[in-house]
Amino acid sequence: xxxxxxxxxxxxxxxxxxxxxxxxxxxxxxxxxxxxxxxxxxxxxxxxxxxxxxxxxxxxxxxxxxxxxxxxxxxxxxxxxxxxxxxxxxxxxxxxxxxxxxxxxxxxxxxxxxxxxxxxxxxxxxxxxxxxxxxxxxxxxxxxxxxxxxxxxxxxxxxxxxxxxxxxxxxxxxxxxxxxxxxxxxxxxxxxxxxxxxxxxxxxxxxxxxxxxxxxxxxxxxxxxxxxxxxxxxxxxxxxxxxxxxxxxxxxxxxxxxxxxxxxxxxxxxxxxxx
Ligand SMILES: NC(=O)c1ccc[n+]([C@@H]2O[C@H](COP(=O)([O-])OP(=O)(O)OC[C@H]3O[C@@H](n4cnc5c(N)ncnc54)[C@H](OP(=O)(O)O)[C@@H]3O)[C@@H](O)[C@H]2O)c1
Numbered sequence: 001x002x003x004x005x006x007x008x009x010x011x012x013x014x015x016x017x018x019x020x021x022x023x024x025x026x027x028x029x030x031x032x033x034x035x036x037x038x039x040x041x042x043x044x045x046x047x048x049x050x051x052x053x054x055x056x057x058x059x060x061x062x063x064x065x066x067x068x069x070x071x072x073x074x075x076x077x078x079x080x081x082x083x084x085x086x087x088x089x090x091x092x093x094x095x096x097x098x099x100x101x102x103x104x105x106x107x108x109x110x111x112x113x114x115x116x117x118x119x120x121x122x123x124x125x126x127x128x129x130x131x132x133x134x135x136x137x138x139x140x141x142x143x144x145x146x147x148x149x150x151x152x153x154x155x156x157x158x159x160x161x162x163x164x165x166x167x168x169x170x171x172x173x174x175x176x177x178x179x180x181x182x183x184x185x186x187x188x189x190x191x192x193x194x195x196x197x198x199x200x201x202x203x204x205x206x207x208x209x210x211x212x213x214x215x216x217x218x219x220x221x222x223x224x225x226x227x228x229x230x231x232x233x234x235x236x237x238x239x240x241x242x243x244x245x246x247x248x249x250x251x252x253x254x255x256x257x258x259x260x261x262x263x264x265x266x267x268x269x270x271x272x273x274x275x
Contacts, residue, residue, distance in 0.1 A: 015125040
């Protein structure tokens with residue numbers, strides 16, 4: 001049985017735990033930590049996992065340690081767990097889910113030779129439909145990478161990417177569920193403005209979003225063709241699409257992706273030294 005520590009049981013930590021358990025991982029094999037004991041208790045009551053507030057204790061003997069705290073918390077967390085991981089009988093793999101923090105910085109903060117993997121996940125992991133972009137560090141072997149891919153594969157898709165692509169990946173999949181939620185929210189408001197009740201507008205938009213997502217994921221047809229297929233000449237859809245294009249939707253997404261990737265790079269840059 002692979003023993004797993006999830007350090008930071010927030011949104012991504014919980015999504016991972018929930019997905020792993022839904023896919024058959026034994027709850028007893030998972031340790032979760034939070035600084036607030038109440039949050040750990042909540043996770044224990046929901047999933048039957050072990051909750052701790054001591055990160056060192058949580059990583060003792062763990063095969064895989066997922067770091068699910070905010071990026072700014074990663075350096076201190078690595079310093080805290082480095083010696084315990086080095087002292088483990090098993091070769092513990094550290095898997096960071098944090099945006100921005102480079103592999104080299106994490107490898108430097110741990111005892112030399114500790115295997116580290118960087119992953120950019122996203123929250124659809126909560127429903128088993130996550131996207132996990134994986135970049136392995138220098139000290140990870142094939143077997144360890146397979147174990148990490150198997151665990152992540154139980155909560156969604158897994159793609160291997162170069163570390164240098166991870167800021168762009170954050171803009172494409174890490175943060176993009178929020179873009180789609182914003183589009184859904186705006187469309188629901190537009191439906192209310194057309195006279196529908198919010199409840200009905202929400203049902204219509206939610207169903208369309210899920211249906212369009214399934215067509216994109218399952219038909220094997222590219223989005224340009226799917227959109228053209230539902231745009232009859234001089235029809236209703238093309239009238240709406242023209243408004244979206246004239247409002248600058250394409251440019252807005254170019255700028256949004258760029259802002260996201262830039263912010264991801266900033267999060268990983270060394271802090272400006274104090275004067
Ligand atoms: N949310 C997303 O959509 C998303 C997408 C891709 C990647 N990520 C990455 O996933 C990571 C987690 O993001 P999130 O959205 O899940 O954040 P979050 O909801 O704020 O969760 C972070 C959790 O870590 C706990 N924590 C903080 N410091 C800790 C420590 N020293 N030891 C143990 N637990 C600690 C916090 O609880 P306490 O305060 O009780 O300790 C909190 O529950 C981030 O690095 C982010 O870059 C997030």
